[in-house]
Amino acid sequence: MTRILVLGSVNLDYSASVSRLPVPGETITGATLERIPGGKGANQALAAQRLGASVQLIAAVGNDANADDALCLLRAAGVDLSRCVVKVEVPTGVALICVAASGENHIVVAPGANAMLSPADFELPDADAMICQLEVPIATILSVVDEFAGFFCVNLAPAREIDDAVLKRADLLVVNETEAAWYGARLDLCSGFIATTLGANGAQLTQRGIELARVRAPAVEVVDSTGAGDAFTAALTIALVEGMAPAAALTSACAAGALATTKRGAQPSLPTRAQLEAFT
Ligand code: RIB
Numbered sequence: 001m002t003r004i005l006v007l008g009s010v011n012l013d014y015s016a017s018v019s020r021l022p023v024p025g026e027t028i029t030g031a032t033l034e035r036i037p038g039g040k041g042a043n044q045a046l047a048a049q050r051l052g053a054s055v056q057l058i059a060a061v062g063n064d065a066n067a068d069d070a071l072c073l074l075r076a077a078g079v080d081l082s083r084c085v086v087k088v089e090v091p092t093g094v095a096l097i098c099v100a101a102s103g104e105n106h107i108v109v110a111p112g113a114n115a116m117l118s119p120a121d122f123e124l125p126d127a128d129a130m131i132c133q134l135e136v137p138i139a140t141i142l143s144v145v146d147e148f149a150g151f152f153c154v155n156l157a158p159a160r161e162i163d164d165a166v167l168k169r170a171d172l173l174v175v176n177e178t179e180a181a182w183y184g185a186r187l188d189l190c191s192g193f194i195a196t197t198l199g200a201n202g203a204q205l206t207q208r209g210i211e212l213a214r215v216r217a218p219a220v221e222v223v224d225s226t227g228a229g230d231a232f233t234a235a236l237t238i239a240l241v242e243g244m245a246p247a248a249a250l251t252s253a254c255a256a257g258a259l260a261t262t263k264r265g266a267q268p269s270l271p272t273r274a275q276l277e278a279f280t
Pocket of ligand 1: 012043
């Protein structure tokens with residue numbers, strides 16, 4: 001079984017479904033609110049576990065009631081949470097999300113305990129692959145760059161200033177189009193794979209400036225795109241680590257991302273391996 005280590009965030013998502021996204025200064029009423037487990041780290045950990053990997057999550061939550069709600073689906077799925085620490089006097093991370101009828105969203109994150117996750121909080125276990133995103137301190141990600149020996153994936157989301165060492169170390173970088181534009185030529189520091197998600201247009205996989213694969217997104221009825229990038233990142237990492245060829249791996253990741261848009265919320269929609277295989 002593929003062993004995946006995820007270093008990342010845990011949030012409780014307050015997700016409001018609205019007819020359309022508000023413009024600045026506008027109030028829209030009539031929304032339906034749900035509290036749903038989220039956070040890019042937690043989502044990617046759960047996605048990997050549902051896809052058949054054995055997953056450990058390194059993360060921080062607050063000493064509050066939201067922590068249990070944020071971790072409940074990870075616990076139910078059997079993700080190893082023994083390296084999740086509790087920070088006193090800070091709340092569990094919260095994301096405020098607006099989801100339009102089109103499935104598009106706006107997300108604002110109040111990181112809370114995620115911003116307190118420090119290298120002193122954990123020892124690094126062995127694993128086949130590690131996945132990081134940028135919702136925890138960059139210094140904490142930097143601390144594992146030299147120590148972790150396996151396949152190293154960094155989802156550069158949300159786009160933030162990051163040390164060159166992280167870009168150079170990555171075996172796989174995952175960006176969306178906005179993030180790709182934000183990092184620009186700095187992505188060339190990576191000699192591993194670079195996966196760029198293109199929304200409804202699918203995704204592209206390159207290495208050293210050469211396109212290895214480009215895949216169209218499968219047609220699905222989009223309900224909520226929250227967490228689609230997380231499903232994509234986990235699925236692509238697992239496929240590449242398990243030795244799948246680049247084009248097949250990208251196809252599998254696009255299918256996982258598409259399936260993740262078909263239900264409300266980030267975590268409830270993450271597909272299992274059986275659902276993914278039935279779909280592809
Ligand atoms: O990638 C989706 C996630 O981003 C949401 O679950 C939210 O918590 C934010 O971190």
